[in-house]
Amino acid sequence: MKSxxxxxxxxxxxxxxxxxxxxxxxxGIGHISYQIYLPVWLxxxxxxxxxxxxxxxxxxxxxxxxxxxxxxxxxxxFAPWLLFSIFAGMGPPPATLQGWVNSAAEQQIRxxxxxxxxxxxxxxxxxxxxxxxxxxxxxxxxxxSAAINLAVPLFVINMAFWGYYLxxxxxxxxxxxxxxxxxxYGPVKSLFYMISITEVLLMYLGTxxxxxxLKVTGLFNPVVCRYYIFFGLTGMVLVVLPxxxxxxxxxxxxxxxxxxxxxxxxxxxxxxxxxxxxxA
Numbered sequence: 001m002k003s004x005x006x007x008x009x010x011x012x013x014x015x016x017x018x019x020x021x022x023x024x025x026x027x028g029i030g031h032i033s034y035q036i037y038l039p040v041w042l043x044x045x046x047x048x049x050x051x052x053x054x055x056x057x058x059x060x061x062x063x064x065x066x067x068x069x070x071x072x073x074x075x076x077x078f079a080p081w082l083l084f085s086i087f088a089g090m091g092p093p094p095a096t097l098q099g100w101v102n103s104a105a106e107q108q109i110r111x112x113x114x115x116x117x118x119x120x121x122x123x124x125x126x127x128x129x130x131x132x133x134x135x136x137x138x139x140x141x142x143x144x145s146a147a148i149n150l151a152v153p154l155f156v157i158n159m160a161f162w163g164y165y166l167x168x169x170x171x172x173x174x175x176x177x178x179x180x181x182x183x184x185y186g187p188v189k190s191l192f193y194m195i196s197i198t199e200v201l202l203m204y205l206g207t208x209x210x211x212x213x214l215k216v217t218g219l220f221n222p223v224v225c226r227y228y229i230f231f232g233l234t235g236m237v238l239v240v241l242p243x244x245x246x247x248x249x250x251x252x253x254x255x256x257x258x259x260x261x262x263x264x265x266x267x268x269x270x271x272x273x274x275x276x277x278x279x280a
Contacts, residue, residue, distance in 0.1 A: 008275070011051035015271045018048065018081060019264045022088040030091035034106070037089020048082050056277040066134075070277050073131060076124030077270025080117030084260045093162075097170045104167050111163025114259050115156050121266055122152040128210060128269075135217040144209030151202035158195050159259065196257065200239050203262040208232035210269065220272065228265055235262070 049057075052075065059071050090110055094100045100107060125148040132141035173181065211228035214220040234256075241253040255261060 007054050011054040012271065012275055014051050015048060015055070015078075016268065018044075018085060019267065022081075022085050023261075025088040026091050031094075031103075032089050032091070034089070037086065041086040041089060044085050045082055048085070052078055052271075052274060055271070056274040059277050067277060069127060070131060070273060073124055073127040074270045074274035074277065076120050076127060077266045078274065079120045079124075080263045081260075081267040083113045083117055084263065086113065087260060097174050100167065100170050101174055104171075107167055108163045111159045114159045115163075117260070117263060118152045118155040118159070121263060122148060124266065124270065125149075125206065125210070128273075132210075132213045132217055132219075135219060137213045137217045140209045140213035140216065144206045144213060147202045147206035147209060151199045151206065154195050154199035154202070155259070158192060158199060161192050161195075197239060200257050200259075200262050201236055203266075204232045204235040204239070204256075207262075207265040207269075208236075210266075214269070219276065220269075224272070228269070232265060 056071060057075060059067050060075075062068055062071075087110070090106065093107060093110070094103060125145050129141045129145035169185075208229050211220075211225045211232065214228075215222050215225035238249070238253045238256045241249050243250060243253070245253065
């Protein structure tokens with residue numbers, strides 16, 4: 001029994017560190033060859049699955065519908081970052097048009113993965129709302145789910161724009177004068193900047209409402225919920241800062257607006273919810 005408890009603690013620590021490790025490698029090292037990052041990602045994905053199974057995923061075999069629902073909810077919230085961990089090797093998107101076009105297939109894979117993550121988040125948040133309502137909380141859980149349901153379609157549209165529309169547009173741009181852009185480019189860029197800010201803002205807002213609901217129902221420790229609320233509100237404030245603000249606000253605002261970053265708190269909620277799954 002002690003060995004199992006140690007394994008669960010080790011699994012919890014490993015899963016909680018994943019977003020930090022991925023961000024550190026992705027932004028610190030940048031892009032590396034797919035011949036290296038794909039095998040490493042597959043190994044990490046297997047380790048994450050094993051860790052999730054040890055933490056509580058094994059209870060998918062339970063005949064208790066409540067336990068099965070909680071584990072399914074947890075895994076759906078956990079799954080996006082299982083996919084996103086591949087970004088450690090991909091690094092940030094290229095900073096130049098030529099670099100983007102040269103890695104077009106990889107960029108389309110990147111944004112397809114993000115779209116899949118958004119869809120998984122929508123399903124996970126829907127089930128989390130059901131669980132919180134069953135625990136007697138019918139206000140914040142509904143608003144949280146509504147915020148996520150509004151964010152995900154915008155998120156999918158934004159990711160499709162970056163991954164597919166802009167990839168084809170950049171192929172055209174590199175054939176034009178280096179300083180010239182079509183007349184439509186400026187207005188469309190402004191439109192999708194606003195879409196990006198809105199969907200990330202709604203994701204943080206949804207996380208805040210879910211944290212409040214988890215606190216009200218007593219499913220999570222109040223201190224942990226306060227951390228979720230604090231970081232969610234901080235993210236909401238930082239993401240709306242204009243790019244013209246000086247450092248370090250400009251960099252921090254950029255980081256909190258990175259698509260995968262907004263998924264970290266739902267991921268951690270999923271991991272801790274998995275830990276709290278009790279056998280019947």
